[in-house]
Amino acid sequence: MTTVNPAPATPAGRKPTPPPTSAKHSRPRRGNREWLHGLLMSAPALGGLIAFVGVPFVYAVVLSFYNVRLGSPLEPTFFGIEQYRRLFTDPDMSGPFLRALVNNLTFAVVVVPVQTGLALGLAILLNRKLKAIGLFRSLFFLPVVFPMALVAVIWRLILARSGDGLLNSTLDTVSFGHWGAFDWLGDGLTAMASIIVLSIWQGVGFQMVILLAGLQQIPGELYEAAELDRASRWQQFRHVTLPGIRGTLVFVAMLTSVLSFRVFDQVYVLVKGGGLDEDATRTVMYQAVTTAFDQNNIGQASAITVVFFLIVVALTLIQRRAVGTGNED
Amino acid sequence: MAQTRTPLRRLLDYAVLSVLAFIFVLPVLYLIVGSFKPSDQVLDGLSGFLPTHLSLDNYTAVLDSFNSDATGYFWRFMGISLLLSTVVVLGGMIINSMAAYGLARLRWKGQRAVFGIVLLLMLVPFEAVAVPLFYMFNDQRNTIYIQAIPFIANAFSIYQFATFFRAIPPSIEEAARIDGAGPWRTFFAIIVPMSKPVFASVAILTFLTQWGSFLWPVLMVSDPAVRPLPLEMSVFQGQMPVDWGQVLAFGVLLVLPVLIVFAFFQRWFVQGVASSAVKG
Numbered sequence: 001m002t003t004v005n006p007a008p009a010t011p012a013g014r015k016p017t018p019p020p021t022s023a024k025h026s027r028p029r030r031g032n033r034e035w036l037h038g039l040l041m042s043a044p045a046l047g048g049l050i051a052f053v054g055v056p057f058v059y060a061v062v063l064s065f066y067n068v069r070l071g072s073p074l075e076p077t078f079f080g081i082e083q084y085r086r087l088f089t090d091p092d093m094s095g096p097f098l099r100a101l102v103n104n105l106t107f108a109v110v111v112v113p114v115q116t117g118l119a120l121g122l123a124i125l126l127n128r129k130l131k132a133i134g135l136f137r138s139l140f141f142l143p144v145v146f147p148m149a150l151v152a153v154i155w156r157l158i159l160a161r162s163g164d165g166l167l168n169s170t171l172d173t174v175s176f177g178h179w180g181a182f183d184w185l186g187d188g189l190t191a192m193a194s195i196i197v198l199s200i201w202q203g204v205g206f207q208m209v210i211l212l213a214g215l216q217q218i219p220g221e222l223y224e225a226a227e228l229d230r231a232s233r234w235q236q237f238r239h240v241t242l243p244g245i246r247g248t249l250v251f252v253a254m255l256t257s258v259l260s261f262r263v264f265d266q267v268y269v270l271v272k273g274g275g276l277d278e279d280a281t282r283t284v285m286y287q288a289v290t291t292a293f294d295q296n297n298i299g300q301a302s303a304i305t306v307v308f309f310l311i312v313v314a315l316t317l318i319q320r321r322a323v324g325t326g327n328e329d
Numbered sequence: 330m331a332q333t334r335t336p337l338r339r340l341l342d343y344a345v346l347s348v349l350a351f352i353f354v355l356p357v358l359y360l361i362v363g364s365f366k367p368s369d370q371v372l373d374g375l376s377g378f379l380p381t382h383l384s385l386d387n388y389t390a391v392l393d394s395f396n397s398d399a400t401g402y403f404w405r406f407m408g409i410s411l412l413l414s415t416v417v418v419l420g421g422m423i424i425n426s427m428a429a430y431g432l433a434r435l436r437w438k439g440q441r442a443v444f445g446i447v448l449l450l451m452l453v454p455f456e457a458v459a460v461p462l463f464y465m466f467n468d469q470r471n472t473i474y475i476q477a478i479p480f481i482a483n484a485f486s487i488y489q490f491a492t493f494f495r496a497i498p499p500s501i502e503e504a505a506r507i508d509g510a511g512p513w514r515t516f517f518a519i520i521v522p523m524s525k526p527v528f529a530s531v532a533i534l535t536f537l538t539q540w541g542s543f544l545w546p547v548l549m550v551s552d553p554a555v556r557p558l559p560l561e562m563s564v565f566q567g568q569m570p571v572d573w574g575q576v577l578a579f580g581v582l583l584v585l586p587v588l589i590v591f592a593f594f595q596r597w598f599v600q601g602v603a604s605s606a607v608k609g
Contacts, residue, residue: 034435037512041431042443044424048482053450056458056465063461070467125349130342138595139350142357144602145587147541149559150580153566154356157363157573160372166359169374201356206602213603262456265543273567285456285544292460293548301460309457316452 214248254319530601
């Protein structure tokens, strides 16, 4: 590509020529070259995005209108909106799917406020000048680096249904034997709660760090001024801290709600090998994967995927909006 | 916070933080202690948590028992994961940073539209294309390359790079241009060296995501010969009877590389996460 190089090097020592006024004239030519370079530089990544995000996404929409079965000798047949109709009205399919939607919503409705609140508390607690504060920050961030497949296994042990599970035996000891063994993962009532707890444990450090960065951008003078005005700590929190990180807080909450719709790993690992109640914890992604993979029903799984995407886009748009207004003040 | 703190208050701070941190890292301690215990003592009530009878047996067992074509080879799983992460991280840093520069700093017709499309693609989570991708590449299952290639180009990385590049004063590029450097040289010789923080944070976030990657391997990989670690972890813990000591030792080995990276790049790690929140 060296031949495309602009203006064959000005002889050394000679003053670089283009006087300010000629800049305007040379712009169109430079623009032409930049077109080539810009496109060449972007080409590999753009190609990848088109091939592995753009095309499959359009393909998902197309597949959702067909009856496609993996490994079936029959040609896919056009199905119209049948897949969507079944998803919402055919009891055999809409049952698990709607359950997955409700589970996803439950997960998000609990995780978003609880995890964000917890992260904010931790961030405030860790936003002090203390010795070894870095160590504490690292400890709370630690689970973030744990792959979810491993997190699920650790918690499978903690929540084990036998009396030997860590949680059960702790409760047994604390209650002097009054608390019997309980099947936390297998019981429909606590299965989702278990998934929520381990997900928050793994994810809260991520939000904490973002909020900590937000807190540190609040000028210290604001607190000094508040103190001169004899504002209590609660008043300082309400009138200085909260407004100061409002944008960050909204961003974090919306990011979490989008992420919470993508829940899959922990549910899959624990259902497949950990005695997790499948019906109480199946999520939209879990439903899509099992439909595609276990039932070989690609058309149906694609329809689930499209619905999933629409939900995520809706959440993201709300996020953009909210963050946008949060930034203005 | 600029409050003056009495020694008593500081002590209280430490006490609160220590108790919280202890509760918080309990599961990690449980993992580590359990990995050194005989399997029948891992799931043993509260005593499963106490470090009695520690030995390296589980680790040697994991490394030995995963040593046949039937069980797979532990180092092979590890190697696959390392290879995939390296390819995705390095490849991604090169092509995504180039694209970000081409889109954010070079001016050409249609550049805004193309950049807009990239930002739009950022909205598509991998989960939303997993099923059609799985169908498209069904005949490539159980290959190594299909596990890495779809993840190299990444709209979010491009966005992170672009945000950083946009904050660089244009005078720097103008100076390079006057010296006769073309866009490529300007990028590789001047922009890249001054953009270490964003390269570090993108690399770390990509590594973290790729190392823990699970959904795609679940769909595409059944052959132990090309299985990455997290998938093998879930297969291993699902086999009856579960050998808990070994499962936990396996888990420690799974997270160890990330912990090492975390320990070395701790500051960047945290910065990387924090800067991922920088919105534009």
